[in-house]
Amino acid sequence: MQNKDIITVTSPLMPDLEEFNELLKDIWDRKWITNNGHYHQLLEKALAEYLKVPYVSLFTNGTLPLITALQALRITGEVITTPYSFVATTHALWWNGIKPVFVDIEWATGCMDPNKIEAAITPKTTAIMPVHVYGKPCDVKAIQDIADKYGLKVIYDAAHAFGVEVNGKSILEAGDMSTLSFHATKVYNTLEGGALVMHDAATKKRIDYLKNFGFAGETEVVAPGINSKVDEVRAAYGLLNLKQVDAAIAARQKVANRYREALRDVHGIRFFDDMPGVRHNYSYFPIFINAQEYGMTRDDLYFKMREQGVWGRRYFYPLISTFSTYRGLPSATAENLPVATKIANEVICLPMHHALTNEDLERVLECITSN
Numbered sequence: 001m002q003n004k005d006i007i008t009v010t011s012p013l014m015p016d017l018e019e020f021n022e023l024l025k026d027i028w029d030r031k032w033i034t035n036n037g038h039y040h041q042l043l044e045k046a047l048a049e050y051l052k053v054p055y056v057s058l059f060t061n062g063t064l065p066l067i068t069a070l071q072a073l074r075i076t077g078e079v080i081t082t083p084y085s086f087v088a089t090t091h092a093l094w095w096n097g098i099k100p101v102f103v104d105i106e107w108a109t110g111c112m113d114p115n116k117i118e119a120a121i122t123p124k125t126t127a128i129m130p131v132h133v134y135g136k137p138c139d140v141k142a143i144q145d146i147a148d149k150y151g152l153k154v155i156y157d158a159a160h161a162f163g164v165e166v167n168g169k170s171i172l173e174a175g176d177m178s179t180l181s182f183h184a185t186k187v188y189n190t191l192e193g194g195a196l197v198m199h200d201a202a203t204k205k206r207i208d209y210l211k212n213f214g215f216a217g218e219t220e221v222v223a224p225g226i227n228s229k230v231d232e233v234r235a236a237y238g239l240l241n242l243k244q245v246d247a248a249i250a251a252r253q254k255v256a257n258r259y260r261e262a263l264r265d266v267h268g269i270r271f272f273d274d275m276p277g278v279r280h281n282y283s284y285f286p287i288f289i290n291a292q293e294y295g296m297t298r299d300d301l302y303f304k305m306r307e308q309g310v311w312g313r314r315y316f317y318p319l320i321s322t323f324s325t326y327r328g329l330p331s332a333t334a335e336n337l338p339v340a341t342k343i344a345n346e347v348i349c350l351p352m353h354h355a356l357t358n359e360d361l362e363r364v365l366e367c368i369t370s371n
């Protein structure tokens with residue numbers, strides 16, 4: 001099978017090359033190519049407006065804002081988190097010397113189950129780090145109530161939740177801080193990239209120091225910061241991509257509608273419906289295979305699809321809690337994480353992006369319905 005016949009799980013949203021060239025010319029003229037340049041400043045402002053949040057700090061990917069948020073909030077000891085995510089979520093704790101404590105997820109959303117949090121709190125717990133997985137909003141009210149009761153911080157890994165709103169308000173307003181990923185595989189990308197979203201100017205200032213080695217001016221270093229500065233080329237690319245992200249989300253919604261229409265009555269296949277009051281971004285379209293009812297295991301379907309050139313992905317299998325770094329933790333057992341274990345064993349994310357054609361969709365659906 002030729003590469004062009006393969007339908008991949010995603011495909012990057014990219015700006016018009018001529019428009020990008022214009023901006024590149026300008027960057028060449030300016031000769032200011034990184035360190036809070038012109039396009040960097042424009043993009044931070046434009047993103048804050050688009051996302052309906054007061055402050056955004058750009059980062060070079062979606063992992064470093066997680067690491068930096070934990071550092072900025074001086075999180076130590078134990079943090080309650082989800083095993084059902086990309087491994088970067090838990091790695092950010094590891095990089096800060098923090099012990100992850102895994103709690104199970106909800107069957108209905110794949111997000112952290114607030115009912116499981118209190119039992120996992122110990123005197124060493126300092127924060128909760130949930131993930132809006134697939135861009136589905138966590139139960140932020142229930143999580144905040146628990147955080148307030150025990151004096152914990154909340155950092156949301158919102159890598160998938162670009163543009164997601166609940167009742168007209170950005171999901172990024174929840175918690176103490178939220179992080180975004182602008183990786184090529186995301187709804188909105190800056191090639192590689194990411195951001196931290198915070199609620200006040202003082203925090204924004206501190207975060208900007210931390211992503212620039214801790215420099216607060218020419219000669220003063222206030223903390224052992226990291227280098228996570230975004231260059232002008234990526235910022236310019238990001239500005240152009242922002243103009244077309246709404247159209248991309250609308251195209252993704254059509255894909256989701258077609259999948260739902262075709263799969264609703266297929267025995268043994270479950271998927272998530274839209275949630276009331278939520279502006280979804282359709283970043284992923286996971287389906288869950290009940291092998292008994294469907295008559296085929298998830299892996300059999302997954303490899304059958306691959307043979308036919310339909311490259312879905314098993315996001316998020318295996319669970320983070322099963323990787324060698326984490327599996328020795330008391331909270332990492334399958335008995336502690338029954339829902340996450342089941343969902344991870346059933347999931348396939350179907351191809352989902354703005355450029356899928358009707359023909360592509362019918363090819364994907366044919367693999368699943370011809371069982």
Ligand code: T4K
Nearest residue numbers: 008010011012061062063085086088159181182183184185
């Ligand atoms: N938190 C969460 C919840 C996350 O999901 C992630 C990242 C992070 C934090 C960390 O954010 P970053 O530091 O990555 O910004 C991908 C991404 O690398 C990763 O960003 C993402 N989550 C994760 C869920 O998926 P892979 O290894 O599965 O991607 P890859 O290279 O296999 O690409 C998948 C498909 O996409 C390819 O088959 C074709 C298409 N593709 C990919 C790339 C890179 C393209 O068409 N063009 C491209 O340039 O990890």
